[in-house]
Amino acid sequence: MSALAVNLNRRLREGAGSAWFPYLLVAPLALVLWGYVVQPMLATFVESVSEDGTANYAVFFSSSGVARASLFTSLFISLASVLLCGVVGVGMAFLLKRFAFPGRRLIEAFILVPAALPPLIGAIAFQLLYSDIGILPRALQQLFGAERPVLAFDDIAGVLVVHTFTMYPFFYLAASAALAGMDPSVEEAAYNLGAGRLRVWRTVLLPMLTPAMVSASLLVFMTSLASYTAPLLFGVSQTMTMQIYINRTNGDLPMASTYASVLGIVSILFLLLMRWYEGRRSYRSQSKGVAHQRREILNPFGRWLALAASILATLVLLAPVATIALVAFSEDGSWTSEVIPSAYTVENFITIFTDPKSLQPILNSVQMSLIATVGCVVIGVLIAYAVRRLNFRGRALLDMAVMISWALPGTVVAINLISAFSTGSTFSLGQALIGTFWIIPLAYFVRFLPMVFRSSSAALAVVDPTLEEAARNLGASWWRAFRTITLRLMLPGVIVGALLAFVHGVGEFVASVLIYTSSTVPISVAINNRMYSFELGTAAAYGMLQIVLIFVVMWFSSRLENGGRQAEQWTN
Amino acid sequence: MIDVKLRSVSKRFSRGGDAAAVDDVSLTIAAGEFFTLLGPSGCGKTTTLRMVAGFAFPTAGQIHFGDQDVTRLAPNKRDAGMVFQNYALFPHMTVAQNVAYGLKVRKIGRAASAERIEQALAQVHLAGYGTRRIDQLSGGQQQRVALARALVIRPRILLLDEPLSNLDAKLREETRSEIRRIQREAGTTALYVTHDQAEAMAMSDRIAVMYGGKVQQVGTPHEVYHRPANAFVARFIGRSNVLELPVAEASADGLELRLPSGARIGIGAPEGHGLKSGDTALVSARPEQVRLAGPTADGALPGKVTGIEFTGMATNLTVDVAGDELMVSVVDAPDGIKIDDQVGLLLAPHRLWVVKP
Ligand SMILES: Nc1ncnc2c1ncn2[C@@H]1O[C@H](COP(=O)(O)OP(=O)(O)O)[C@@H](O)[C@H]1O
Ligand SMILES: [Mg+2]
Numbered sequence: 001m002s003a004l005a006v007n008l009n010r011r012l013r014e015g016a017g018s019a020w021f022p023y024l025l026v027a028p029l030a031l032v033l034w035g036y037v038v039q040p041m042l043a044t045f046v047e048s049v050s051e052d053g054t055a056n057y058a059v060f061f062s063s064s065g066v067a068r069a070s071l072f073t074s075l076f077i078s079l080a081s082v083l084l085c086g087v088v089g090v091g092m093a094f095l096l097k098r099f100a101f102p103g104r105r106l107i108e109a110f111i112l113v114p115a116a117l118p119p120l121i122g123a124i125a126f127q128l129l130y131s132d133i134g135i136l137p138r139a140l141q142q143l144f145g146a147e148r149p150v151l152a153f154d155d156i157a158g159v160l161v162v163h164t165f166t167m168y169p170f171f172y173l174a175a176s177a178a179l180a181g182m183d184p185s186v187e188e189a190a191y192n193l194g195a196g197r198l199r200v201w202r203t204v205l206l207p208m209l210t211p212a213m214v215s216a217s218l219l220v221f222m223t224s225l226a227s228y229t230a231p232l233l234f235g236v237s238q239t240m241t242m243q244i245y246i247n248r249t250n251g252d253l254p255m256a257s258t259y260a261s262v263l264g265i266v267s268i269l270f271l272l273l274m275r276w277y278e279g280r281r282s283y284r285s286q287s288k289g290v291a292h293q294r295r296e297i298l299n300p301f302g303r304w305l306a307l308a309a310s311i312l313a314t315l316v317l318l319a320p321v322a323t324i325a326l327v328a329f330s331e332d333g334s335w336t337s338e339v340i341p342s343a344y345t346v347e348n349f350i351t352i353f354t355d356p357k358s359l360q361p362i363l364n365s366v367q368m369s370l371i372a373t374v375g376c377v378v379i380g381v382l383i384a385y386a387v388r389r390l391n392f393r394g395r396a397l398l399d400m401a402v403m404i405s406w407a408l409p410g411t412v413v414a415i416n417l418i419s420a421f422s423t424g425s426t427f428s429l430g431q432a433l434i435g436t437f438w439i440i441p442l443a444y445f446v447r448f449l450p451m452v453f454r455s456s457s458a459a460l461a462v463v464d465p466t467l468e469e470a471a472r473n474l475g476a477s478w479w480r481a482f483r484t485i486t487l488r489l490m491l492p493g494v495i496v497g498a499l500l501a502f503v504h505g506v507g508e509f510v511a512s513v514l515i516y517t518s519s520t521v522p523i524s525v526a527i528n529n530r531m532y533s534f535e536l537g538t539a540a541a542y543g544m545l546q547i548v549l550i551f552v553v554m555w556f557s558s559r560l561e562n563g564g565r566q567a568e569q570w571t572n
Numbered sequence: 573m574i575d576v577k578l579r580s581v582s583k584r585f586s587r588g589g590d591a592a593a594v595d596d597v598s599l600t601i602a603a604g605e606f607f608t609l610l611g612p613s614g615c616g617k618t619t620t621l622r623m624v625a626g627f628a629f630p631t632a633g634q635i636h637f638g639d640q641d642v643t644r645l646a647p648n649k650r651d652a653g654m655v656f657q658n659y660a661l662f663p664h665m666t667v668a669q670n671v672a673y674g675l676k677v678r679k680i681g682r683a684a685s686a687e688r689i690e691q692a693l694a695q696v697h698l699a700g701y702g703t704r705r706i707d708q709l710s711g712g713q714q715q716r717v718a719l720a721r722a723l724v725i726r727p728r729i730l731l732l733d734e735p736l737s738n739l740d741a742k743l744r745e746e747t748r749s750e751i752r753r754i755q756r757e758a759g760t761t762a763l764y765v766t767h768d769q770a771e772a773m774a775m776s777d778r779i780a781v782m783y784g785g786k787v788q789q790v791g792t793p794h795e796v797y798h799r800p801a802n803a804f805v806a807r808f809i810g811r812s813n814v815l816e817l818p819v820a821e822a823s824a825d826g827l828e829l830r831l832p833s834g835a836r837i838g839i840g841a842p843e844g845h846g847l848k849s850g851d852t853a854l855v856s857a858r859p860e861q862v863r864l865a866g867p868t869a870d871g872a873l874p875g876k877v878t879g880i881e882f883t884g885m886a887t888n889l890t891v892d893v894a895g896d897e898l899m900v901s902v903v904d905a906p907d908g909i910k911i912d913d914q915v916g917l918l919l920a921p922h923r924l925w926v927v928k929p
Pocket of ligand 1: 612613617689
């Protein structure tokens, strides 16, 4: 027995050579993914059929009723979001990548700002801007002396505004990359053969953009399907995510689980579809030739028009952040029917930091997110290493499990954890986790593990595997070689992933709102509660802190990533 | 100094199809010897080297360092210094830190370690480069750091996988004699992998020519060049005409072959050649050992010039002899020789060598 232990210990230290070493490393990782991602999903399904068998699922097939309507509304919103984001994103990409005009750089600098906002505070910003209590409709109302706010977006239209602003980057980034990778001579050949501009568009450009567009469509569709805050704020209660929330708060866990199972399965199907499509897609050889020349707009009138439009677009892009900033400095209750708040103060920020009860959510969020981030880093880095570097049976499954946790909507993750951990389980050391502190860090871990995994994996991809072999050859044990060489070199990527996970944890709302307890209220739930009690100023102040954190981290990450490309610049 | 033995080593990859990447390879590398694995790309050289280094384990067979069976020993326990094709220098460390890595692992004291690093860098002519970052070095310098890093741990065997392939042609020739000098000075047994036969010939004590995962021949550069074991080796090492000639008479150590002209030619053959009268023998004739003569010269094979290539040192001709294209390399080609000229080719019997198919 002890001989076996000694042998095992020795193998672990020497490692990596023997055929079964990978399994030694992978087994705990697989166990974590099984315990906290896959098994909870199954628990939700079991929960959904626990009371009435499959009767819960039958409601989706009955022609009337909430379930079916919710499914269809969700699908409709997702489809409409894809179309809107597609038009805006591709349009922006063409405009910014193919034309040179005054103000272009201004737009480019801010183009990703709306999408960077945390989901709740982003949705609130759009509500405060464009809904019937919003600044713009009220300003127009006053301007035209109308009885009601003009051009107010509500209900589904409001949701679509939020989705368009926050999700068009999927299309914008995909189309920009595709345009950048496109060989200009192909397009020129078409012109050379006598095709008109419209024809070139239709027959050359769009088909070449298709793969990128399909991927972006699937992404937007999935993200829209998972969207919870926008329907919540704009009062669209008949969506899948809202029904999960409503059923859960009404105490009908089996029904909530039914919705969660359906939404989970649809999300995973989309994930599979996406993977299949990307695997099937042939990579055309992209010429490394000259980049596309931007077409200069020369007409003076056109230039003025372009400048004006650019400034307007920039204002629109910055408006959400500006609105939150403005409201953050307004006195609570000072904004009723005016266009903008009437009284200003810095009291909100002071209260947040001096009143222990107001400070608590910040402390909670930071603490819970930190814990989750540590977990994400340990597990995410090791999974990335295992998937990229080790040879073992079930590698694809491990990869898939991480991707599932990426594909699952936050709402579904929360329900899964509720189903799995409302009573003790092996994976919670026999304790019930619901109602305890640990459930939220766990949810963050499940939700943001894929971020650390992805950026670690990307970082690992550019670390030459022979470096680790060289270290081993020089006498280092596997662990030492991993620590001093591989991990060391992937560090920039790991840090970026960790920061991303941390920031998302601090901004998390969707899962938190289903599982928080009175002593673990995170910032976003605090914001939501303040909104309900019309303390807009305080809510926005919290939001402003989240936004500042995000921009600081984004700035820092971009420096790190640029530096990472020439690792030695900052490693020594 | 130790010798290294490979005993019937085979390697099959789980995803490598039926064919073995390395197929029943047995080699003995003598202590202090500079031994080269030579063969075309994909013949299994790297796989063999990696099994010696411990990065891959043989499917069958054993590997011994001296008396020690290292077949399944972890790479970090082998004391085998490796120079990688891409050098695999740690980009986040300085030159000295790179060289120090193996010493640190071995817990060599600071002072002793500093001295050994200095020595190693001096040996590769990089004294004073210790504080440089890796990206501040040229390719040739990086190559030498990799060599110093592998040698400083005083390895039992030095392994080199195409270490010169990333250098330009001129530097390659300089570096190969450098490597040989350093290996001699260090007195280390070396296993060297290359696909470049000129490099192998110039550097090695002995060469194992590999093809399709199998060792085709082991011998000194002179042996593999002048007495190739088979047609593959004859064609792969240098250039060679492999002629098919009918056997008129066979004895234990010699053959009488019939030339296309009808003349007979007697040559030596390795023992156990197994040929008998009426068989067809494969005969290797190096282009530089075929002589050019007039079309009607005594005993010459008549042919027609189909190609001329002047390289400066020599003139390479292709000559059509009764439908076979023969390569001929002559130092003093007759002035004015041109395509379609009729010539005669003289084969010197002692320069012909019977090879296996
Ligand atoms: N990890 C591997 N998995 C599957 N096949 C491999 C692997 N490594 C090498 N091979 C195959 O083994 C054969 C020998 O490869 P290698 O030893 O790298 O050849 P060389 O170094 O002589 O060019 C090749 O056919 C190669 O495709
Ligand atoms: Mg090789």
